[in-house]
Amino acid sequence: MTDPIYKTDALIAQDIDAYLETHQHKTMLRFITCGSVDDGKSTLIGRLLYDSKMIFEDQLAALEADSKRVGTQGQEIDFALLVDGLAAEREQGITIDVAYRFFATEKRKFIVADTPGHEQYTRNMVTGASTADLAVILIDARKGVLTQTRRHSYLVNLLGIKNIVLAVNKMDLVGYDQAVFDAIVADYSAFAASIGIESFTPMPISGFKGDNITAPSENTPWYTGPSLLPFLETVELDTTADQRKPFRMPVQWVNRPNLDFRGFSGLIADGVVRPGDEVRVLPSGKTSTVSRIVALGGDLEAGVAGESVTITLADEIDCSRGQVIVAAKSPLEVSDQFEASVIWMDEHEMVPGRAYWMKIGAQTVSASIGAPKYEVNVNTQEHLAAKTLDLNSIGVANITTDREIPFAPYADSRDLGGFILIDKMTNATVAAGIIHFSLRRAQNIHWQATDITREHHASMKHQKPAVVWLTGLSGSGKSTIANALEKKLARMNRHTFLLDGDNVRHGLNKDLGFTEADRVENVRRVGEVAKLMTDAGLIVVTAFISPFRSERDMVRGMMQPGEFVEVFVDTPLSVAEERDVKGLYAKARSGQLKNFTGIDSPYEAPDSPEIRIDTTSMTPDEAADIIIARLIP
Template identity: 65%
Template sequence: MKQASDLIAEDVQRYLQLQQTKGLLRFITCGSVDDGKSTLIGRLLYESKMLFEDQLGQLEADSKKMGTQGGELDFALLVDGLSAEREQGITIDVAYRFFSTDKRKFIVADTPGHEQYTRNMVTGASTADVAVMLIDARKGLLTQTRRHSYLASLIGIRQVVVAVNKLDMVGYSQAVFERIEAEYREFAAQIGLHNIVCIPMSALRGDNVIESSVHTPWYQGPTLMEYLENVPLEDETLGQSPFRMPVQWVNRPNLNFRGYAGSIVSGAIRCGERIRVLPSGKESRIASIITTSGEQQGAICGQAVTLTLEDEIDISRGDVIALSDAPLAVADQFEATLVWMGEEPMLPGRPYLLKIGSRTLGMTCATLKYKVNVNTLEQLAAKTLELNEIGVGNLSLDQAIPFDAYADNRDTGGFIVIDRLSNNTVGAGMLHFALRRSQNVHWQAIDVNRQAHAALKGQTPCILWFTGLSGAGKSTIANLVERKLHALGRHTYLLDGDNVRHGLNKDLGFSEADRVENIRRVAEVARLMLDAGLITLVSFISPFRSEREMARNLASDGEFIEIFIDTSIEVAEQRDPKGLYKKARRGELKNFTGIDSPYEPPVNPDICIDTCTDTAEAAAERIVEHVLAKLGG
């Protein structure tokens, strides 16, 4: 006869096996502030018996203390963990919670409703299969409801539950529910959301959350839990998609083993199948598939595996392994949707970092086609994207990448944008398609290259980049430096900010976006002159570190010399040779650097000239000595 301890152990083992075989659904609650998202999640945790006794006791105590629900349990307190959230009664951060039923396991993301936290909603939605869109029955559709719905459609969520919440506060009115449902379905059709289930609900009272409500006899659809337990899982559809595995790590413990580790994001693979590695395009066959359970003959979507190949080919972190007969496309220019999350606006031409899968590379938004009014879905002309704005533009990368359209595969078509200087995530995006010119425009090989031009001139080319406030003395010093170098027989050319704006950049104004484009064009011209073997002097205010860093990255090591002409704003105003500061102070000149537009001084310039202590002649002599010492002769 078995001991009680053996029976308990068997029960535990059966329970663990059951948990492993259950499907996992990830869903997100979203909508406007105070629509009841946290209360709904708290109710689900409570009803699914996922609370320990001490948690339940703490909930009862906190509910009495807060007194927000007339002595009843305030389920939102289970989710709103930050003290700031509890004090204000709102959700700020994304809160993830786990619970399960007999049929399925769940991970739910409770996202903020306030507009300033829209970026948090994007984070929570990026891995969700279903969106539960809460709407306060008293208020109907609001701007944030539309914004969150539009974001959900962009991010690729196709299953939506419209929970018309707080129906108890409108007397469980069928007319109110049907009006909101009709209005939402009309809006949803415009943004491509069609798989919609609308449920009349009271998260606080529990109506139609777990069990059907006696207060809504006119509603014959599923409860929220019934829907969540039976909706198809995304992994089931991804398993039928083409095989994709981004390489996260090249495993080389010894000379006798080389494996490529990563998680399969779609499709399936078996030993012996022929694969193609992208972007290189090299092919081989699967020799073995290694999992945590040992070697297997096959693996499917969602598994973490190490693949070995029959051939020795060069594969790096960030490459993608696909079946040879169903490869990804490869390109370096795309149309994409951008959701901007940065406090500073997105500026076309400004260099950023793009992270897709395990690959990080340089990116610029070459042109912004339009931004979207989330209320009307109108496409509006725009030069920049501000915080929480959504737009479509053309992206240019510094390397070609393997990709799928985001609509086909989130993992190989979705990316984040990172600020180069702060390393903060400032945007998220979805690739649409490669631009035709990314395949048609190629770099033309030429016989007379930079080295040949430099040898003919007998010099080492470089870029001397002068930066500083208007009136600092950049043009004066740069002109003296060129004169001295010319006298020494050096081949030079001076690009001055005012002169360039008479021709190449005559179409640009002085907005932040135009300043970025101004420097981008000049940096590209300077690079061409570098190829011509010239010592190129660039004299521009160039107020932003990002653009100066972009210009530096266009040159090779040692070819870019940043010269900071350091002058205080007070001294620059006293000089004011063009009278620009006076106009700016009178409000006649907008976006003037140092007055109503910022100047970001270099952190570690190659040369720093203090014009309060150095004369222009002495500064020019010092710069020439530095250049000759660095370049030789």
């Protein structure tokens, strides 16, 4: 007779199928834990994993051993060790990285992000919050509302998280005193109202002891609200909100497996699409109708928000990665200038005017940030005057992209209104931001077409336009070479104009100093002037220190392919300083001249210039001849 304790393979398979079927139809809640350092975020998540039976026996044994080794009180389990995986986190007892954990109960599935509390890791908290539906903001009952509590609350609200739990933790350390809890809730309520948080759910808990985590605690008879886990299981999520919006899908990939199929693949950000629907491709504005909606299992009758699909169109219209397919009668706005909130995440301060890569939706464009309109004081909500933003600062600024892009305000769409900024040189993510609206100037100003083209201007002068960009240290010989070059070109009847770094500061750029931001703006203005001159058919010769690669690359991007010729006047600092015809190095060495390139401000040499000139081994005329040979083969 078969022992009933043992199951056949068929019965085991049935149990697995039943388990998977049950979990497949559960809703998913993504939430974060945040707050100040040492408020107990990791401990709380560890407790949730433990109480939801998501820890295997071998993990539990290892956890108990680790807890004894690090000296937890009374040899009890240190639940934080389940989440703090980095050695540095365990050594310091803090969270550094964002830790994602999955767990499930009978009612719902969860993905929780344990985010750092230290101010220096605020950028990691933003990462965790960007996809969350709910935030658990922890407060240490002994400390009350702190600056980082306010900062994280401000970011939670800024990022559009409406479901907020205020978990007053470590109530066991204050004797479960109701007066302490009520005072903290009152303090937080006043702050929450000031930043626009309309509602939140306060709870007195102890992640370490388990009070009010899975069931009401006998230690807080005065609290009649929900326990944390039951609340997370039952909090209402509007899972169809995105589906009720107009259809929008950023194109991530043009799918062309053969000549008979051309589809556009992406994740549907908003709305519903069906075969026969009329759609519009932005920013071009071309329209067509949907022929098929293809997924992994075959054709679909409809695609809904959150699904990855491939759409085929009835017409052969131009559509590529980064463009957005939308409902034809409800198009997105298209613009190249925006107001946005910016959360600066890099240790190097923001440089107004510098070009960064901006990733929004499925597209990446070049973008520059203007000087902040203001910086936000997270404690008082005061708008502070600011010339830049440094690590973890939050401010509002205008952003300009190098071309028009389709977008939605972040309040309408996270996918099409949220963006990150990436440093072009290091590829580091330096900021996250949310778009408020398009600037009116972007809608009111349109490009005026003219009948006389740049090609006509160039043909009249019998030459190809170009920008010869001489860059190098002060005293390297840029201006001398530029002058020699222009004289030789003039003798060849070429139409030229020389833009010299010192000369333009007497007029066009007389309002600029020599800070990093001013140097960026100096180069940007000169680049725009040079571009206009190439449109007129001229050969433009420039002589600027232009110390930063990113700004030189910005100017290169303004020009037509092949028209920008970067000339690195490569002179050692010691040689340039010996020349010092203007006495600038001496002033910089004595401290009379600040932000001087090569002394207390860096010079970033070109990685791959079109021409490199060694002024220690050739004359200015010889250098000019090398450049002419490149310009006029």
